Amino acid sequence: MQFLQTIFLIISCWTATIHKKLTVVKMKRKLLIAIGLAISMPSIASSVSISINQKWSSTWREYVQYADVQSTTDEIEIHNLELNRGNCEYYKQIALPKKLKYGQTLSFMIGTKGRICNVLEASVTTNKGVEKFRFK
Incomplete structure (x- = not known):
């Protein structure tokens, strides 16, 4: 046993x-x-970066908000910008689509005179897809 x-x-x-x-x-x-x-x-790094800034406008004689979209890849084509899911307007001074090389920036003036838009979300549509950004 x-x-x-x-x-x-x-x-x-x-x-x-x-x-x-x-x-x-x-x-x-x-x-x-x-x-x-x-x-x-493949790398899932962003092809663009976006920042919301205020710049002095000699036309409006006040600070105006801008969305600055910058290329972080060798070549990208910007097709559309959407702010706050379409609830925040911007002036379309630049004809889209627009090609950007690394480091180049497109600036979009946000809102209208005297009306500031609190940007919480931005979606940038490019030839490589849609990239979303959130702001606090």
């Missing part, structure tokens, strides 16, 4: 060791797959 208990104990330990080794192998395999996917996926 003692002999059977010893064999059962040895088999249990051996099974637990094999299970731990298989778990480690599975974890390594999952890690390698995750690394491979991360390397093979």
Whole structure:
């Protein structure tokens, strides 16, 4: 009887060791797959950046809000700008679509004289898709 208990104990330990080794192998395999996917996926970095600024307008003789869209990639084509889901107007002084090279900026004057729009969200439509930005 003692002999059977010893064999059962040895088999249990051996099974637990094999299970731990298989778990480690599975974890390594999952890690390698995750690394491979991360390397093979295209960069999800933004192609544009946007900032909301106030600039002095000699025409209006007051500070006016501007949305400045800047290219952060070699070449991008801006198709549309939407502020606060279409609830905030901007002057379309520039004909869209407009191509930008790295570092170039398009400025859009926001709102109308005396009416300031509190921009919470901006969506920029480009030839590479739509990018959304949120502001506090």
